[in-house]
Amino acid sequence: MSSDTPDQTAPDYKSTLNLPRTEFPMRAGLPKREPEWLARWERIGVYDRLRANAEGRRPFVLHDGPPYANGHLHIGHALNKTIKDMIVRSHQMMGFDARYVPGWDCHGLPIEWKIEEKYRAKGRNKDDVPINDFRRECREFAAGWVDIQREEFKRLGITGAWDRPYLTMDFHAERVIAEEFQKFLMTGTLYQGSKPVMWSPVEKTALAEAEVEYHDHQSHTIWVPFRVRRGGNAPMPDVETSDFDGANQAVLADDLHAARVVIWTTTPWTIPSNKAIAFNPSIEYGLYRVDATQDESWTAVGDLYLVADALAAQVLEQARVTSHSRVRGVSAAELGGLTCAHPFAGIEGADGFWDYDVPVIDGDHVTDEAGTGFVHTAPSHGADDYECFVKRGWVDRMTYNVGEESEFLPHVPFFAGLTVFDRKGKEGKANRTVIEKLVEVGGLIARGRVKHSYPHSWRSKAPVIFRNTPQWFAAIDKAVGDGQDTYGTTIRQRALTSIDELVTWTPRTGRNRLFSMIESRPDWVLSRQRAWGVPLTCFTKKDTQPTDPDFLLRNEEVNARICAAFEEEGADAWYADGAKARFLDGIVDADAYDQVFDILDVWFDSGSTHSFVLRDREDGTPDGIADVYMEGTDQHRGWFHSSMLQACGTMGRAPYRNVVTHGFTLDQKGNKMSKSLGNTIVPEAIIKQYGADILRLWVAQADYTADQRIGPEILKGTADSYRRLRNTLRFMLGSLADYSPDIAVDRDDMPPLEQYILHHVERLDRQVKEGYASFDFQGVFQKVFQFATIDLSALYFDIRKDALYCDGTDSLERRSALTVLDILFHRLTGWLAPILVFTMEEVWLERFPGDDTSIHLQDMAATPESWHDPVLAEHIETHRAVRRVVTGALELERQAKTIGASLEAAPIVYVPAETADKLDAEKFATLCIVSNLTFSTDPIPEGAFTLPDVPGVGVVFQKAEGGKCERCWKVLPDVGTHANPGVCGRCDKVLGSS
Structure with missing residues (x-):
């Protein structure tokens, strides 16, 4: 029958039709109605009932990467939590005991910074406040935001143990974090070292790579000539000594005696800490003579400069040299034997501070893509620089010239007290003053400015510096010595083995990213110089050096005392008066030890969550390992990374079996969202206009493995898809008003069209479950949506309306159609429940009302394999093509x-x-x-x-x-020839029996 309604002039016949009957509205009204379903789920205890009903099932645990308890949710939060919810709900409905414990990261700098801002507004100094009073305010601040964010997450329809989440600031959590740290202490992987780390002058603490983001920054650039002093004694490692015999014997060509090695740097403030110059033996170098210059050049005719051949022309042009000559090439053997003078060597007023040799050394990190082919090397202010010195055993040559506010320390001539960046992240006077001094002593041949990508703190948004400072590290290449060597003896080996042998990556590119990061990463910086967090619960012996075997106190009885106190009082116990004596007295001489007051990197906190959530909770996992970790792609350097390192250090393997990664959320034009651009979209606004189900549907329709776009037009399209799907569901509900199990028809007795639909159902059921198992929500929804709107609404329902509306109640076609509609109802609601949590609840309750029933208490219906009938399907596909x-x-x-x-x-x-x-x-x-x-x-x-x-x-x-039947509207020759006027034979028969 056509989709038109029957003629209103024939009410007698209309009343004989079996038209759909439902109160299910076409307009969803989601913003208003969704809170009612949330309240209902809480009232009937859906999550806890699932746990009780799932006893004996195989556990499936998605471990929640903790969001930070600081501020309202943004669209990235909504994307993240919705994907997690779809994973959990779909696995629950596929027969698992799918548990979800939400959590929060509660320690760290952002919260501490907020309390400091409050103090500064009142003219108070944080350092004047008792530390545990300060920590109490941080705890209260975090707790307030946990409550706010919890309600915002629940409004998205996220299921979970919301009444018992995990918090990194809970006393048990703080105890376990300390306990996990002590494992590093006891196995010998913990050490104190002095090396350059990324340091925030604004926040006055070391930062991990995960706490750094890169933004454009305009830096000074300088080209500095270092005068060759003599041939030195600094052969390159791993090169035949004979290659350098001439240089090592200080036999230098006359032209090199007069030469200067040119370096280029974007950090002039590090020049006072220069200790070497690096070159690369694989690069071609030349000795260049200045033949003519512009008047304002800082070079002179006859000057000789050593630079890489590929960069010589642009270097000399930058120095305003108008004509130059390449005197000759310079070999690696010659360069490797050079020693230079520091640009500030011998200057008046420096008291010999820079009168040391500056060796020329090899380094693989040097390129001829930019600069001069020589790299100014300040081992206290650069990772590559530091590694060059470690390789040579020159760690004792490190400098300690820059303090925690990026200020030159008092012992540095000319520059003492000058800062690189001030407390607001603005440029200080250090760079300009160093440049001015270089100009004064003839130590520049050129200067300029360059805009480039530069590391910034992701919290203060201020630039950071590399600064040599004593910190605590976890050695990732040292044998752990804990007997858990199945996947390797070191943290790095265990991590790399886990990545390839134990973890499935979605998308696969996540494997490559984390593998390369861990393969090349340095030791893990564990310490931070702040107050709000879990302290490094260790003691150092007085009058010893970090390299001494007994420098660190390793005592299980001391560790147990600390953990017991943390379990009862939290980490504040570490800062209480008399804490050192409390933990040490009666075990060792407390006066012989110093207490460490640095706090742990918050990434160690969150990296340890597997131990106090998966291992310690009843709703954890039997082996303490999660089935899934799921976060944004930035967490390859964040939570995925720190969790891997932490777990490999304490239990010998990765803490997860699957890692699922989503991209970032952009506006509908593909731009990054920014308040300044006015293109941000917050979940609250979407929910208020459309409802949370539309937001969830946007997530399901997007390829979350890449960056996703969202905006008004995209949301309108999502809402349109929702309306089409709702229309399909509404038709089913209306038609099923006439269904009861006693009229059901067996599949083999159904007409071919119904058998064909069931064939599709069986195939789609497999695809849906495979899609959910592989976290492919876009694929699941696309397949279900196409089936519902094309195979059902546009084909099957359109065809079967005639039988449903006009056939008699005993008609095989009608009974078969109703049976199939009942099957479709259970499949569609089950397939879509993990995505459209509110709408599928509404659909379910429309058909099965009750005080304690819910679609979310159901499993996806089992579908018989016998419905699979490819021969029949091919036959019907022929019909569809002709149709x-x-x-x-x-x-x-x-x-x-x-x-x-x-x-x-x-x-x-x-x-x-x-x-x-x-x-x-x-x-x-x-x-x-x-x-x-x-x-x-x-x-x-x-x-x-x-x-x-x-x-x-x-x-x-x-x-x-023929005539038009006034009941079914078919045009047939027999219309008007039957007992009931104006109808066809089929309708006359139905009317006669009614």
Whole structure:
């Protein structure tokens, strides 16, 4: 039957039709109604009932990467938590005991910074406040935001143990974090070292790579010539000594005695800490003479400079040299034996501070892509620089010239007290003053400015510096010595083995990213110079050096005392008066030890969560390992990374089996969201306008493995998809008002069309479950949506409306259709419940009302494999192909207003003989929703309608002959010849039996 409604002038016949009956509204009203379902789920205890009902099932645990308890949710939070919720809900409905414990990261600098801001506004100094009073305010601040964010997450429809989340500031959590740190202490992987780390002058603490983001920054650039002093004694490692014999014997060519080695740097403030110059033996170098200059050049005719050949022209042009000559090439052997003077060597007022040798050394990090081919090396202020010195055993040559506020310390001549960056992150006077001094002593040949990507603190947004400072590290290449050597003896080996052998990565590129990061990373900096966090619970012996075997106190009894105190009082116990004596007295001499007051990097906190969530909780996992970690791609250098290092250090392997990664959220034009651009979209606004289900549907429709776009137009499209799906569900609900199990038809007794739909159901059920198992929500929704809107609404429902509305109650077609609709109802609601949590609850309750029922207490229905029937499917696909030609021909007639509805047609369909044998005209007329239809195997006449992708089929339009049935609207010859006036034989029979 057509989609038009029956003629309103025939009310008697309309009342005899089995029209859909439902109160399910077409307008969802989600913003208003969703809170009612949230309250209902809480009232009936859906999450806890699932746990009780799932006893005995295999546990499936997604371990929640803790968001930071600081501020309202942004769209990235909504994306993240919704994907997690889909993973948890889908696995629960596929037969697992899918547990989800939400958590929060509560320690660290952002919270501490907020309390400091409050103090500064009142003119108070944080250092004047008792530390545990300060920590109490941080705890209260974090607790307040946990409560706010919890309600915001719940509003998104996220299921979980919201009444018992994990918090890194809970006393038990703080105890376990300390306990996990003590494992590093006891196995010997913890050490105190002095090396350059990224340091925030604003926050006055070391930062991990995960706490740093890169932004454009305009830096000074300088080209500095270092005067060659002599041939030195600094051969390159791993190179035959004979290559350097001439240089090592200080036999230098005359032209090199007068030469200067040119370096280029974007950090002039590090020049006072220069200790070497690095070159790369694989680069071609030359000795260049200045032949002519501009008047304002800082070079002179006859000057000799050593630079890489590939960069010589641009270096000398920058120095305003108008003509130059390449005197000769300079070999690696010659360069490796050079010793230079520091640019400030011998200057008046420096008291010999810089009168040391500056050796020229090799370094693989040197390139000839920019600069001069020589790299100014300050081992206290650069990672590559430091490694060059470690490789040579020159760590004792490190400098300690810069303090925690990026200020030159008092012992540095000329520059003492000058800062690189001030407390607001603005440039201080250090760079300019160093440049001015270089100009004064003839230590520059050029200067400039460059905009480049530069590290900034992701919290203060201020630039950071590399600064040599004593810190605590976890050695990732030292044998752990804990006996858990299945995947390697060191943290790095265990991590790399875990990445390849134990973890499945979605998308696969996540593996490559984390592998390369861990493969090349330095030791893990564990310490921070702040107050709000878990302290490094260790003691150092007085009058010893970090390299001494007994420098660190390693005592299990002391450790147990600390952990017991933390369990009862939290980490504040470490800062209480008399804490050192409390923990040491009666075990060792407390006066012989110093207490360490640095706090742990918050990434160690969150990296340890597997131990106090997965291992310690009843709703954790039997082996303390999560089935899934799922976060944004930035967490390859954050939580995925720190969790891997921490777990490999304490339990010998990765703490997860699957890592799922999502991209970033952009506006609908592909731009990063920014308050200054006015293109931010917050979850609260979307929920208020559309409802959380539309936001969840946007997540399901997006390829979350890449960056996703969101904006008004995209959300409108999402809402349109939702309406189309809702319309499908509404039709099902209306038709199922007449269904009861006693009228059900077995699959083998159903007409071929119903068997074909069940074949699709079986295939789609497999695809949906495979998609959910592999976290492919976009694939799941696309397949379900296409099935619901095309295979069902546009095909099956359209065809079967006639039988559903007009057939008698005992009709096989009608009973079969209702049986299939019941099957579809259970499949569609189950498949879509993890995505559209509110709407599927509404659909479920519309059909199965009750005080304690919920779609979310159901599993996805089991689907018999016997429904799979590829032979039948191929047969029906032939019908569908021919049908497309028929409907295409009718659409042209409808557009030409020859007909108003397809039931006015009785087309002739030309098909090959082998196809005609598979088709029944009467049944095919029902499929095409026409009143009559004739097949012909004659050649397709000229002018017949055809489609290029359905060869051999043509359609010639003809109008149906007869009268229009006032009940079913078919046009048939027998209308008006029966007892009931104006109806066809089928309708007369139904009316006669009613």
